[in-house]
Amino acid sequence: MALVNIDQVHKYYGDLHVLKGVDLKINAGEVVSIIGRSGSGKSTLLRCMNGLEAYQEGAIIVDNKEVSSDEKQVRLLARSVGMVFQSFNLFPHLTVGENIMLAPKLVLKLSSKEARELALDKLTKVGLAEKIDEYPDCLSGGQQQRVAIARALAMSPKVLLCDEITSALDPELVGEVLRVLEQLAADGMTLILVTHEMNFARDVGDRVVFMHQGKVWESGPAKAVFAQPSTPELQSFISAVL
Amino acid sequence: MLNFSDLLPYSHLLLQGLWVTVVLTLYATLGGVAIGTACAAGRHYGGKALRGVIGGYVELIRNTPFIVQLFFIFFGLPAIGIKLTAWEAGLLAMLINLGAYSTEIIRAGLAATPKAQVEAARVLGLNPRQVFFRVVLIPAFEKIYPALTSQCIIVMLGSAVVSQISVMDLTYAANLIQSRNFRSFEAYLVVAAIYLLFAILMRQVFEWIGRRVFRHRRKAS
Amino acid sequence: MIEFTNWDLLRNLLLATRWTIALSLTAFIGGALVGLLLTAMRLSGRRPLQWLVRGYVEVFQGTPLLMQLFLVFFGLSLLGLDISAWSAAAFALTFFTSAFLTEIWRGCIDTLPKGQWEASRCLGLSFQQTLGRVILPQAIRVALAPTVGFSVQVIKGTALASIIGFVELTKAGTMLNNATFEPFKIFAMVALIYFALCYPLSLASQRLEKKFNGAR
Ligand SMILES: Nc1ncnc2c1ncn2[C@@H]1O[C@H](COP(=O)(O)OP(=O)(O)OP(=O)(O)O)[C@@H](O)[C@H]1O
Ligand SMILES: [Mg+2]
Numbered sequence A: 001m002a003l004v005n006i007d008q009v010h011k012y013y014g015d016l017h018v019l020k021g022v023d024l025k026i027n028a029g030e031v032v033s034i035i036g037r038s039g040s041g042k043s044t045l046l047r048c049m050n051g052l053e054a055y056q057e058g059a060i061i062v063d064n065k066e067v068s069s070d071e072k073q074v075r076l077l078a079r080s081v082g083m084v085f086q087s088f089n090l091f092p093h094l095t096v097g098e099n100i101m102l103a104p105k106l107v108l109k110l111s112s113k114e115a116r117e118l119a120l121d122k123l124t125k126v127g128l129a130e131k132i133d134e135y136p137d138c139l140s141g142g143q144q145q146r147v148a149i150a151r152a153l154a155m156s157p158k159v160l161l162c163d164e165i166t167s168a169l170d171p172e173l174v175g176e177v178l179r180v181l182e183q184l185a186a187d188g189m190t191l192i193l194v195t196h197e198m199n200f201a202r203d204v205g206d207r208v209v210f211m212h213q214g215k216v217w218e219s220g221p222a223k224a225v226f227a228q229p230s231t232p233e234l235q236s237f238i239s240a241v242l
Numbered sequence B: 001m002l003n004f005s006d007l008l009p010y011s012h013l014l015l016q017g018l019w020v021t022v023v024l025t026l027y028a029t030l031g032g033v034a035i036g037t038a039c040a041a042g043r044h045y046g047g048k049a050l051r052g053v054i055g056g057y058v059e060l061i062r063n064t065p066f067i068v069q070l071f072f073i074f075f076g077l078p079a080i081g082i083k084l085t086a087w088e089a090g091l092l093a094m095l096i097n098l099g100a101y102s103t104e105i106i107r108a109g110l111a112a113t114p115k116a117q118v119e120a121a122r123v124l125g126l127n128p129r130q131v132f133f134r135v136v137l138i139p140a141f142e143k144i145y146p147a148l149t150s151q152c153i154i155v156m157l158g159s160a161v162v163s164q165i166s167v168m169d170l171t172y173a174a175n176l177i178q179s180r181n182f183r184s185f186e187a188y189l190v191v192a193a194i195y196l197l198f199a200i201l202m203r204q205v206f207e208w209i210g211r212r213v214f215r216h217r218r219k220a221s
Numbered sequence C: 001m002i003e004f005t006n007w008d009l010l011r012n013l014l015l016a017t018r019w020t021i022a023l024s025l026t027a028f029i030g031g032a033l034v035g036l037l038l039t040a041m042r043l044s045g046r047r048p049l050q051w052l053v054r055g056y057v058e059v060f061q062g063t064p065l066l067m068q069l070f071l072v073f074f075g076l077s078l079l080g081l082d083i084s085a086w087s088a089a090a091f092a093l094t095f096f097t098s099a100f101l102t103e104i105w106r107g108c109i110d111t112l113p114k115g116q117w118e119a120s121r122c123l124g125l126s127f128q129q130t131l132g133r134v135i136l137p138q139a140i141r142v143a144l145a146p147t148v149g150f151s152v153q154v155i156k157g158t159a160l161a162s163i164i165g166f167v168e169l170t171k172a173g174t175m176l177n178n179a180t181f182e183p184f185k186i187f188a189m190v191a192l193i194y195f196a197l198c199y200p201l202s203l204a205s206q207r208l209e210k211k212f213n214g215a216r
Helices: A042-049 A071-077 A096-106 A112-125 A141-153 A171-186 A198-203 A222-227 A232-241 B005-045 B048-062 B066-080 B086-111 B115-123 B128-165 B170-181 B184-213 B215-220 C006-043 C047-062 C065-078 C085-110 C114-122 C127-164 C169-180 C183-215
Strands: A004-013 A016-026 A031-036 A057-062 A081-084 A159-163 A190-194 A207-212 A215-221
Touching: A004 A042, A016 A042, A016 A215, A031 A042, A031 A198, A042 A057, A042 A159, A042 A190, A081 A141, A081 C114, A096 A112, A096 A141, A096 C127, A112 A141, A141 A159, A141 A171, A171 A190, A171 A198, A198 A222, A207 A222, A207 A232, A215 A222, A215 A232, B005 B048, B005 B086, B005 B128, B005 B170, B005 B184, B048 B086, B048 C183, B066 B086, B066 B128, B066 C127, B066 C169, B066 C183, B086 B128, B115 B128, B128 B170, B128 B184, B128 C065, B128 C127, B170 B184, B170 C065, B184 B215, B184 C047, B184 C065, C006 C047, C006 C085, C006 C127, C006 C169, C006 C183, C047 C085, C065 C085, C065 C127, C085 C127, C114 C127, C127 C169, C127 C183, C169 C183
Parallel strands: A031 A190, A031 A207, A081 A159, A159 A190
Antiparallel strands: A004 A016, A004 A057, A207 A215
């Protein structure tokens, strides 16, 4: 069974039909980029994958666990699914190290010493080991986002969800975050990214999923999809953004 | 155990009391906001002495209980030759009280008006008074309108205390009724409910007025 | 008529002030505890609890504190409890304080970005953990200034306990006035003592406000 199985998922916000029967399977180790116009439902789909949003029809199964927005289930899922946000969402009252150690200590019941080692290890991965005792406010946007990635990694998730994680950054800071993602991909991490970085999607991603009007409109190997989009919608989207 | 039917014979007292509370609130709201506007303008534009006096007034009122202000006005002022009826003393206390709070609220609104807008108006040739009323005061009121109206409701609720100097307001009616029929709890429960409804009504009316007066903002957003 | 020197007056008022302070502290601490409970109920996400809290706040913010005092005083004696003016005042002021603090804290918690809740949820933190480790530590910094500011309202609110016969500062003032017929002097003194209690707290609240707004 694939790591992520999305089967005919429908999602409504009141009367607004946002996801209209999404099917998607993602295998362990895959790097999948989700692209599409604003409002096509990319964020919503991602947020349904870890229970942040409830969906009304269909099924999502991640790491053999049924996804629901039930409080207990969301907590259980947090061990399999990590998430990084566009706006970092670091906890400003905690140091970088404490941000990373919080969940491993409270949820995984690690000792302080184990948690700190873990934090140091993950920070080293994102190249910020020396910032462990700083507060997030003292870091640049790119550094904060790398800390957020380290925080998500500390729960050893099977899959990492990233929703436009470079969109809030100054252009010169985007590269450092993308390099971290590239490294994660090389290490075999399963990544699902909503992104506007088309070059990254093409060069680092294994697969591209193009969403349109609440559906998976087209999907396939990254390079092939960019080279030869088969639907007119994707053709026009690509020519608009590239 | 509870018996509300004993209150029925006294409903006219409740209505009279409510009327007094309504009238006091109306006068206090209009007068208090006027005092507040004048003092806020004085504090914002005035000289050092004026600012000091207004500041002292605001802090003195905000840091002492309403009931003490009321007693001072009603019992204390006659000692220096200022004799007021209970009703006048009650209204004066409410005016002074709301005046101080609204000074502080309106001042915050004035301070929040962007300098650039004042400069723009000046450049367009408006005189200082026009600038104050058209460019500074109206937007300031719009900003602080919710805080100001909640303060008016707080003062209305606080006015229950004027019953203590025998102003025949709603609370006075409750005191009177319970002294006659010995149904204290029921009397106060009913009167508390009337206050609650009046407070809710005031909020609705203020919201309605706000929607009419500040209509342009709604269209924009 | 008994002769009172100014010093006698002041001394008697200051002695009664102890009860104003005791009642204020009781109401403030009690109100903060109840307010904390109400805040947790409101954040729990359970509809019936949220409605309950909203109704509670609405009732205590929408009725005069004096009515609340009367209702507690006469309501409890209706239940057959022989209640002292002190306990009636303490209970009523506690309810009053808790309703206002709940509302103040609601505002403070709502200013925190939604992302803080979402990030905690994604990391697997429980509701209590999120509240205790992520939300409250941040909300407290924002809430400190308005909470201290509200303590002034509590102190002023205790003056109403005089009406149900509890002898605190205001009641002492009226009693002394009845004995000496010097209302101008006595109520001015009473007012100044309240001012001396309240003004430092008002100042502290303003300072805190500046400090934390400046820091952000
Ligand atoms: N909380 C919400 N309540 C109501 N409607 C919402 C909500 N969140 C999103 N929507 C609507 O759902 C649709 C899909 O939104 P979504 O955020 O998934 O789009 P997106 O593809 O991520 O777009 P973008 O590129 O702008 O982030 C949009 O029409 C949006 O207005
Ligand atoms: Mg989005």
